[in-house]
Amino acid sequence: xxxxxxxxxxxxxxxVLASAQxxxxxxxxxxxxxxxEKALGYIEEKLDDAKRIRFYKETDSIKxxxxxxxxxxxxxxxxxxxxxxxxxxxxxxIKVVDIPNDAFNKINEYLKKEFTKYRIRKIQQQYPVGENTxxxxxxxxxxxxxLPNIKYELIVSxxxxxxxxxxxxxxxxxxxxxxTRKSLPPNYDHVLY
Amino acid sequence: MCSIRPSICILLFLLSxxxxxxxxxxxxxxxxxxxxxxxxxxxxHNFKISQRSYIYTDDFQFKARQLDISHFSxxxxxxxxxxxxxxxxxxxxxFENNRxxxxxxxxxxxxxHKSGNIRFGDRFRAEQxxxxxxxxxxxxxxxxxxxxxxxxxxxVGESYxxxxxxxLLSLARGNKPEYDQRITTHIGWLLNNETKLQVGAxxxxxxxxxxxxxxxxxxxxxxxxx
Numbered sequence: 001x002x003x004x005x006x007x008x009x010x011x012x013x014x015x016v017l018a019s020a021q022x023x024x025x026x027x028x029x030x031x032x033x034x035x036x037e038k039a040l041g042y043i044e045e046k047l048d049d050a051k052r053i054r055f056y057k058e059t060d061s062i063k064x065x066x067x068x069x070x071x072x073x074x075x076x077x078x079x080x081x082x083x084x085x086x087x088x089x090x091x092x093x094i095k096v097v098d099i100p101n102d103a104f105n106k107i108n109e110y111l112k113k114e115f116t117k118y119r120i121r122k123i124q125q126q127y128p129v130g131e132n133t134x135x136x137x138x139x140x141x142x143x144x145x146x147l148p149n150i151k152y153e154l155i156v157s158x159x160x161x162x163x164x165x166x167x168x169x170x171x172x173x174x175x176x177x178x179x180t181r182k183s184l185p186p187n188y189d190h191v192l193y
Numbered sequence: 194m195c196s197i198r199p200s201i202c203i204l205l206f207l208l209s210x211x212x213x214x215x216x217x218x219x220x221x222x223x224x225x226x227x228x229x230x231x232x233x234x235x236x237x238h239n240f241k242i243s244q245r246s247y248i249y250t251d252d253f254q255f256k257a258r259q260l261d262i263s264h265f266s267x268x269x270x271x272x273x274x275x276x277x278x279x280x281x282x283x284x285x286x287x288f289e290n291n292r293x294x295x296x297x298x299x300x301x302x303x304x305x306h307k308s309g310n311i312r313f314g315d316r317f318r319a320e321q322x323x324x325x326x327x328x329x330x331x332x333x334x335x336x337x338x339x340x341x342x343x344x345x346x347x348x349v350g351e352s353y354x355x356x357x358x359x360x361l362l363s364l365a366r367g368n369k370p371e372y373d374q375r376i377t378t379h380i381g382w383l384l385n386n387e388t389k390l391q392v393g394a395x396x397x398x399x400x401x402x403x404x405x406x407x408x409x410x411x412x413x414x415x416x417x418x419x
Contacts, residue, residue, distance in 0.1 A: 028344035028351065056344055119272070121307075157272035163234045164272040 025060035036085025039066055042138055043079060046072065075144070078124070087134045090141035091124040091153065098125065099152060099175075106175030111156060114180075118158030121166070126151040148173050155183070220249030220409045221258070230419040235269035248411065259285040265299070277301040293324040310345040313338050316359075327365055335359035347383055355379040355393070373399045379412070389416040 032040075035055045047053055050070040058065045064083040069076070076093035096104060111118050127141040127150055140147060150173045157166045170178040225243030232238055241263045247256045263281035270276055279299035285292045298321045305314040313336065320331040337357035341347040361373040379393030395410035 026344075026348040026350070027346045028348070159272075161234075164269050166272065 025058075027056060027058045030055050030057045035068065036066055036081060038085030039068070039081040039087070040085075042087055042134065043068060046138075046142060049073075050077075072142075077141075087129055087137065089126055089128040090137065091126045092141065092144065094123050094125045096120065096123065099123070100146070103152070103171070103173065103175030107152065107154070107171050110169075110171070110175075110177045111158070115156070115158035115160050118156050120154055120156050122155040124153045126153050126170075146173070151178065217405065218249065218407045218409065219247065220411070222246050222248045222255075222411045224413040224415075226415045226417075228417045228419065237267045237269075239263075239265040239267065241265075249409070257288045259283055259288055263297075265301075273306060274302075274304045277303070293326060295322055295324040297322045311338050311340045329363050329365040329368075331361060331363045333359055333361045342380075349383055349385055351383055353381050353383070355381065355391075369403060371400045372402050373397060374401065377410075377412075379414075381414075387418055389418075390414070391416065 032053075032055055034057070047070065050072040053068070053070040056067040056069070058067065065088070066081040066083075066085065068079045068081075071077070078091040078093075080088045080091075082088055099107070111120075125144075127137050127147075129137045130149060132140070132149070152171045152173075152175075154169045154171065155166065156169055157164065159165075160167075166183045167180050168183050169180045172178055223243055223245045225241055227239060227241035229237060229239050241261070243261045243263075245258045245261075247254060247258055261281055261283050263279060265277050265279040267275055267277040277299075279297075279301065281295075281297040281299070283295040283297065286294050300319045301316060303314060303316045305312055307313075316333075316335040316337070318331075318333040318335075320329075320333070322329040322331060335357055336359075337355060339353060339355040341351060341353045343351040347353050356378045357375075358377070359375045361371075361375070363371040363373070375395060375397045377393060377395040379391045381389050381391035383389055391412070391414040393410075393412040393414075395412060397406075397408040397410070399406040399408060
């Protein structure tokens with residue numbers, strides 16, 4: 001009796017889940033075969049000696065995008081494409097020492113001003129397509145060139161207005177602040193941490 | 194369900210094998226419902242009600258054992274660290290009249306770190322378990338990991354996996370120290386932004402330095418985050 005009641009409750013919840021699913025933004029892993037062909041065309045040859053290759057799809061109410069992530073020559077790459085498979089940007093995971101001193105000092109100044117205390121969790125060197133051709137962007141990114149149009153994307157956790165928050169902050173190649181976005185805390189309170 | 198990784202299935206299979214391969218086994222079913230809500234910046238509460246029933250002692254059976262009501266106050270002290278104070282009352286006497294009810298006070302410190310899409314958490318707890326005839330002091334350490342199973346972020350409609358192991362030491366006047374070890378796995382679903390459903394299994398080796406007891410749990414949780 002008791003068990004059957006729980007089971008019917010479970011089924012009810014799954015019903016709610018199935019009907020509510022498509023309203024929210026999602027990011028999930030997909031197969032290579034589900035990845036836009038055009039997008040694969042840009043990076044196919046780069047994938048030859050790459051490891052840990054993963055494909056993702058992201059959707060929200062206004063946009064669909066695709067992302068390929070892999071490790072190549074000891075570097076972690078993350079490549080983003082739009083709905084049609086056109087390249088948007090290429091990101092490489094880097095460390096603090098990879099940023100020129102002057103630029104990093106400027107970044108630190110900004111962070112000190114914004115946060116009471118902070119910690120840099122992740123840094124990515126970004127090659128946006130922008131005014132360049134797609135071919136040039138791919139070439140520059142895979143040669144890891146330090147160019148004036150690259151950007152640094154930082155994930156920073158810190159204390160701001162007495163709250164502990166995480167932000168995604170974009171800086172120009174000289175360390176000038178460009179934009180910031182508060183990232184939502186991971187929806188993870190299922191384990192009593 | 195087809196997205197559950199084979200490794201998880203293997204782990205669950207191994208867990209069940211360990212439990213069945215030994216004598217001195219008890220099996221429980223323990224569903225719980227909890228509510229988490231923020232009170233102020235960095236400060237939150239957790240309410241939980243859970244009920245434990247025997248499903249296996251010498252034979253399969255279904256018999257209620259206890260009802261727990263607990264409350265935790267949680268204070269974030271860094272982005273990845275928190276301290277908490279918990280109070281729990283266990284109603285046992287109603288279900289088994291030769292057993293006593295228990296008041297439990299818990300102090301907790303927790304620190305998490307992320308590596309890729311896996312999050313690790315270290316949890317330290319000190320507990321005072323107070324019942325009319327005995328007070329037990331217990332110290333526990335748990336390491337847990339959790340990760341989303343569809344992509345790198347947990348979105349509505351997606352599932353996640355949790356695994357943890359915990360070591361416990363219980364001290365009480367007139368008793369020898371008791372050592373326990375627990376291994377737990379869960380699979381959960383984020384049903385909507387406020388609701389999660391989890392099912393899991395836990396294996397406990399209790400008092401393994403003296404008279405080992407093997408305990409097996411079937412767990413379900415409904416978690417509301419307001």
